[in-house]
Amino acid sequence: MELVEVNQLQAAIDSFAGKEVYLHLETTNGSYASHFNEGFFNAGAFIRNVVINFELGKVVGDSPHRVGLKLPQGWVYAQGITHFEIDEEGRLLLAGHDGTGKLAVALQLSETPFSY
Amino acid sequence: MTIPKERHVLVVFPHPDDEAFGVSGTITTHIQQGTPVTYACLTLGEMGRNLGNPPFATRESLPAIRKKELLASAKAMGLTDLRMMGLRDKTIEFEDDEKMVRMMEELIEDTNPSLIITFYPDFAVHPDHEATARAVVRAVRRMEDRPKLHCVAFANNTLEVLGEPDVVYDIKPVREQKMNSMKAHISQTAWMLEEMEHKLQNGDTETENWLTLERFYTYRWDQDFE
Numbered sequence: 001m002e003l004v005e006v007n008q009l010q011a012a013i014d015s016f017a018g019k020e021v022y023l024h025l026e027t028t029n030g031s032y033a034s035h036f037n038e039g040f041f042n043a044g045a046f047i048r049n050v051v052i053n054f055e056l057g058k059v060v061g062d063s064p065h066r067v068g069l070k071l072p073q074g075w076v077y078a079q080g081i082t083h084f085e086i087d088e089e090g091r092l093l094l095a096g097h098d099g100t101g102k103l104a105v106a107l108q109l110s111e112t113p114f115s116y
Numbered sequence: 117m118t119i120p121k122e123r124h125v126l127v128v129f130p131h132p133d134d135e136a137f138g139v140s141g142t143i144t145t146h147i148q149q150g151t152p153v154t155y156a157c158l159t160l161g162e163m164g165r166n167l168g169n170p171p172f173a174t175r176e177s178l179p180a181i182r183k184k185e186l187l188a189s190a191k192a193m194g195l196t197d198l199r200m201m202g203l204r205d206k207t208i209e210f211e212d213d214e215k216m217v218r219m220m221e222e223l224i225e226d227t228n229p230s231l232i233i234t235f236y237p238d239f240a241v242h243p244d245h246e247a248t249a250r251a252v253v254r255a256v257r258r259m260e261d262r263p264k265l266h267c268v269a270f271a272n273n274t275l276e277v278l279g280e281p282d283v284v285y286d287i288k289p290v291r292e293q294k295m296n297s298m299k300a301h302i303s304q305t306a307w308m309l310e311e312m313e314h315k316l317q318n319g320d321t322e323t324e325n326w327l328t329l330e331r332f333y334t335y336r337w338d339q340d341f342e
Contacts, residue, residue: 001171024175030165031206031242038272046163046206083171093174100307101169108175115176116204 001083001095004065009084012092013057013067016109024048024108025078049113052076064096067107078107119285122151126229126263128220128252130158130208130244132186133301138268139233140193140297141287142330147194148290154197154227157186158248163205166304173303185301192296199223209247213254216247220255229263232256236267236333237341239274250342253335266332281331288328 028044054069054076068077080096087093091110098104108114125146129135135143135155146153160179167173173181183200190198201219203211224232235249249267256262266283287294298305315323 001174003170026163026175028163028165031244035241035272082169085174087174087176091176093176095167095171095175097167097169097171099169101167101171102165103167103175104165106175115179 001085001093004059004063004081004084004094006059006065009059009065009067009094012084012086013059013069013109016092016111017054017057019111020051020053022110022113023050023052023076024106024110024114025076027078027105028103030102049116067094076107078105080105081107117283117285119145119149121149122146123230124227125151125153126223126227126232127153127155128158128223128232128234128248129155130203130242130248131161131205132157132159132182132189133161133298133304134245135193136189136294136298136301136305138270139330140189141290141294141328142233142285142332143195144193144290144293144297145285145287152197152227153195154199154223154229155190155195156199156201156223158201158203158208159205159244160186160200161205161304164304166307178303181303182301185303188300189297192293192300194293197227206244208244211247213251216251217254217258220251221258224255224259224263231264231266233266233268233332236269236274236278236335239267239269239271239278239333241271253341256335257337257340262337265335267335268331269333278333281333283332283334285330285332286328287330291328294327 026046029042033042034040054071056070058068060066064080064082066079067081081094082097083095085093094107095103096105143153161182162179164178234252235245237249237253240246240249256265
């Protein structure tokens with residue numbers, strides 16, 4: 001993965017617009033967060049292989065970036081994106097890694113289903 | 117305590133690396149004593165967060181890396197019967213409970229273990245650990261002739277509620293194999309190993325004991341978790 005280069009990422013997001021695409025979206029603090037810090041309110045969310053069709057996608061802000069997808073009747077967005085990659089299967093993988101290298105957020109788009 | 121010879125040992129954990137820290141010395145010792153050991157690893161740790169900065173892996177490439185690491189850990193322990201059960205990281209508690217019990221029953225029927233090692237329900241911290249432990253305990257509970265059930269517990273309230281572990285093995289003779297098992301999972305253990313080796317070099321006895329004493333609780337059927 002590379003640090004986000006906004007123009008490249010914007011072009012990649014544009015290439016998925018108006019198509020049926022598989023979405024992977026997750027945010028996490030890790031399952032041990034409240035073990036190491038009792039009382040920590042651990043929250044996260046995970047979506048994989050839900051099909052969406054967005055009409056407009058934008059990458060906004062200085063790193064860490066925010067990425068939002070506008071759907072005909074809804075929204076998807078992720079905050080904290082630092083890295084991106086178009087992998088060998090042509091999937092767009094976005095990730096936000098904290099200073100210690102831990103994944104905090106991921107947003108991925110693919111024209112074919114992600115492995116289950 | 118010396119590690120008794122068993123007919124067959126079945127180890128069930130959800131994540132590649134769960135075996136490394138707490139039980140790899142015990143596994144290696146059983147194997148060296150000629151006891152067959154089966155390790156059923158339920159997922160490939162697909163949701164691991166240690167991807168590095170700069171990242172060395174993506175969400176999609178991580179499972180292949182962790183599978184290789186799991187195979188390397190098995191090799192380090194001398195383990196030949198490694199079963200990857202194909203579930204997905206962080207989803208086990210959402211699977212059908214009865215399906216999970218059946219998976220454990222099939223493993224037990226297939227391996228006929230005299231000892232099963234898993235996590236201790238309610239003292240295993242991670243939701244996948246808890247779900248794995250529940251499924252194993254439920255499967256064993258239904259058996260007429262129950263094998264021994266040794267459980268790993270590390271929740272913050274473990275000592276307070278369960279007291280000291282009743283099974284403690286000194287695995288110093290296979291310390292190197294244990295280190296190699298932990299090192300095999302380098303994508304998840306790099307930071308932790310660095311800190312640990314620093315402490316060991318400074319003669320920290322607590323860390324040495326943590327490394328070379330493997331601790332288990334015999335499951336307490338008289339205080340069954342449900």
